[in-house]
Amino acid sequence: MMGLDIAFWVLAVVSVSTALAVVLMRDVFRAALFLVLCFFSVAGIYVTLSADFLAGAQVLIYVGAIAVLIIFVIMLTRESRQGSPSGRLRLPAILIGLFFLITMLFVVLNTDWHVVAEPPAESATTAIAQALFSEDGFVLAFEIAAALLLAAVIGAIALVRDK
């Protein structure tokens, strides 16, 4: 358990600092690279939560697909030279963020969570597959997700197509 604790602290520090770099960095391209690192550390956090399938999916989808798409769009919209300045709402945004953070800290620390300390015995991948595809599972939601992805692909193509 000691190794997992150290891994959690390292990954937590890396993910929070890279997320801060994403919103504070002036260069948009560097911010995108820090976002990739943030996604990687979130995948590591899934591993410490013994959610191995989620860690794999995180690396495949976020690092493999979404990050590449974001970097692609940054290259297409050449605004990296101008950087990413903050808008007029900077101070209210800081206040709202802090307010949300303090509220969440208060709620999390004052709730009596009923936790099971020992890690789950069976593999998460098998359990996810059973939950997704069993009779009383998420089969309908799974099919709707497929339809949503198809609609998103068609919508994205229709949006960027030359008229």
Place this chain on the structure above:
Amino acid sequence: MAVGLEHFLILSAVLFSIGLYGVLAKRNAVIILMSIEIMLAAVSISMAAFSRYSHVITGQVFVIFIMVVAAAEVAVGLALIITIYRRKKTVDAEKFDLMKW
């Protein structure tokens, strides 16, 4: 002190607040989308943490659906940004007033 559910929830809250700040304060539309991704990842962490500490797998199934929706959202959002960039030659969110009356 051993790492427990609270640590993951607090990490998730911190990441969500950073993403919230980015969404509200930044002017570059791509950075706003990236901040939304950070917020989605934060929510996914708390879902996976609840799943781990209650031995109910539904939390991880929800994370998979969050990933699906995030992928769809990024595809459509970036297509919108490219379309607006073609028309207005900027990705500054404060200059996106096409639908303002």
